[in-house]
Amino acid sequence: MTDASIPPTPTATPTRSLTERLGNELSFVPVAVGLIALFLFFATQSDVFLTSRNLSNLLVQSTVTGIIALGLVFVLLTGEIDLSVAATSGVASVFMAKLVMDFGLPVPLAILAGVALGGLVGAASARWVTLIGVPSFVVTLGVGLVLNGIQLLLLPRTGRYNLMNSGVDQLAATHVTGPMAWGLVLCAIVLFALVMGSTWRSRQRAGLSASFNAGVLLPVVIVALFLVGVLVFLENQRGLPMPVILFLALLGVMSYIASETRFGTYLYAIGNNAEAARRAGIKVDRIKITAFAIAGCMAAFGGILSASRSLGVSVSSGGGVGGGALLLESIAAAVIGGVSLFGGRGMVVGALFGALIIATVSNGLNLMGVANEARLIVTGLLLVVAVSIDRGIERLARPG
């Protein structure tokens, strides 16, 4: 990489070591490398793995966990945790199904109502946490069980709402193809380039060091390659599945919020030193409540997407009682993606990589004909390894 346009202003600024950068803006690199390694491994083990049909499946499989993990990242950044996300996704999807099937509400309205319910649940839990000062894991554990109960109450005596041909199924079944799909991808790339480009231009105008190649060209090329790659691969299948489009769009919005807005900065500040944030005039409680509300909305939306994919909601929606595998995998996705459970560290894009890794392991081992128990063991070990790598990088980045 060469420095374009203006030379960097001479300062005594020491260069930042690789470990330090791995602990910050490059925190997703180890997990991205791990994901590529997994891809290569499974490609050698199964002829089917790298087919576009399978990769399309894999991507769609990752979306529900991924969307729930996206919201969870905000909560984790503040140093809190929400153990009710899976239950929220279950109860919101059942609520949505009930509105459609029993009350005949139009599908978009019902989906909005479900998402709003999720946001409300998250905000209420967080209000309780900040008001009383109880740890969030206890409150949300309790709230999760309450939601499980409500979910059972909302379901009809058959224990299931069938959503086949209800209109809800269209959400997951829609595929975008042809010029429309290319248009979407182009839009996404242009938006990303605009964000990166405006950062570069404003730095240049302010007379600060700004590298066009490293700051704009490289990230834009990587994002463009990824999106075009996904599109080309899925185009000869049935096009871009709607869940994947929605996941990537939400990923973009959430990344922007976390890295570019005041609210995002405050999430990081609170996660590291809530007292310092409070003294800097930040309304810590309000930020936390907003983060939980966002996590609730995302969880609800994930649940609705899941209902649309499985053509119905039942007792087991939202991972069943206690959240089950859905809860654990959502937390694991965020943590494998480099988001610290202790707050203040990690990037939103980690949720994408984490969710992809979990989906890849499950998909690849299935193709190899490995039994379900091995899948759980491997996913569990991956989680431990990911957290250990993260810890190691954090230690190396410390002074001295």
Place this chain on the structure above:
Amino acid sequence: MTQPILSLRGITKHFGGVKALTDVSLDLEPGKVVALVGDNGAGKSTLVKVMSGVHRPDSGTYLFEGREVAASNPAEVADMGVQTVYQDLALCDNLDAVQNLFLGRELTGPWYTGYRVSRAAAEKRAKEVLKRLRLDSISLTRNVGAMSGGQRQNIAIARSILWEPKVVLLDEPTAALSHSAAEQVGDLVRELASHGLAVLVISHDIHHFVLDNTDRIEVLRLGRNAASFNSKDVTGEQVVNAMVGGNEAVNMAG
């Protein structure tokens, strides 16, 4: 003699039966560094908390720019132009210097960017301020958690003067620092005064820090004014003597 910008007259503050401060007076002048020294429990921290609006005195007068003010809450006092840097610094280790300097007061772009934080503008401003304070060696883009104690202290001080206060109160800025790091902080303290700020420093490090970097030394003992020295013509022994009172001090200082 310059007019004091901040004056306390006859400040008394009791906590239940504990007489933390009794009839204490103090003046801070623009361009001067005043050291506030005293033994543990002499009332230094209580006095700083009165000045920063955390504690309301039971009686006494708080004059700012010649006018009597209520100084009843910290935000009000900060807006008035009196900034306090506490011992714990209140920095976020996972953010860099620019983010810490502007925390809670970020410059933002227009609504259609979602009030995006204007990083470049903040960095430019931070650069100017650090340069003016001769702190150019501090990296703007490293996390402050990866910096030395002296640099962290200096960032906390730089943050307090970012919005151009008239008075800066420093609570034990050198307590946890090495000798060389304390010297860096000393340089900064004198730099602040040379820009016309009134600076108050609480410090235990009389021989190295206080005598070298301050203009006047105010001694508190058992919650009362015990002595006031011109830093140029006093020895460390005299100051310590006034801190603990009586002749036994000489032995301790030796």
